[in-house]
């Protein structure tokens with residue numbers, strides 16, 4: 634029988650990353666297929682942000698290969714901007730343009746980078762704001778919004794570029810508890826869009842359990858587990874992961 638051909642979106646092969654002499658990613662091997670929703674968890678300082686930021690070239694790697702949509706992202710010949718156009722990132726602290734309206738925040742990159750005609754751009758931006766429940770805030774400035782609303786604008790903004798993949802780096806860590814649910818619900822809806830590949834760093838274990846196809850567990854710069862979600866939560870194979878899950882679920 635012919636082997637099923639997988640459609641790989643993100644692939645780390647023996648990736649090593651150092652900050653000076655500090656070894657932040659140790660021989661990382663990871664393959665994420667198109668359309669998968671993968672959650673990345675692990676203790677503070679284990680390298681989750683470093684791994685996710687390497688994917689769109691925000692952190693250089695020193696050894697190994699990292700391909701995104703078939704391009705070796707750390708090959709000097711690769712045009713990193715072409716990859717960043719299709720790989721969106723949602724940050725912990727939103728990173729909105731505070732001097733621009735909500736609508737302008739969503740319209741800016743498609744206008745400047747993709748030269749989308751104004752009318753089409755505005756229509757799509759308003760559709761996206763509707764999708765995140767904020768169409769009525771289109772004319773507001775970010776300073777008028779709650780943290781949860783800001784993060785929903787940031788999500789709409791990342792979708793405006795019609796990404797192939799979205800990277801979420803602790804998208805709810807800076808939010809008040811009552812804001813978290815709405816943001817997670819929207820991330821779940823987006824992640825379940827079958828074409829989109831999502832990689833989500835989160836400490837929200839119940840959310841991870843609901844949304845992810847797979848869970849990656851990191852500690853000390855290494856991937857210790859890469860399991861189907863239910864397998865991971867039913868019985869992590871490493872003691873380190875078991876301790877982590879027990880600790881997080883206790884809180």
Ligand SMILES: Nc1ncnc2c1ncn2[C@@H]1O[C@H](COP(=O)(O)OP(=O)(O)OP(=O)(O)O)[C@@H](O)[C@H]1O
Nearest residue numbers: 652653655657675676677678679680681682683684
């Ligand atoms: N710019 C940097 N220079 C030096 N060391 C860094 C830098 N960025 C991160 N580190 C170190 O690399 C390690 C991994 O950091 P990283 O932010 O990737 O971890 P994390 O798992 O995302 O942690 P957290 O859950 O606390 O955000 C940490 O020990 C951190 O101190």
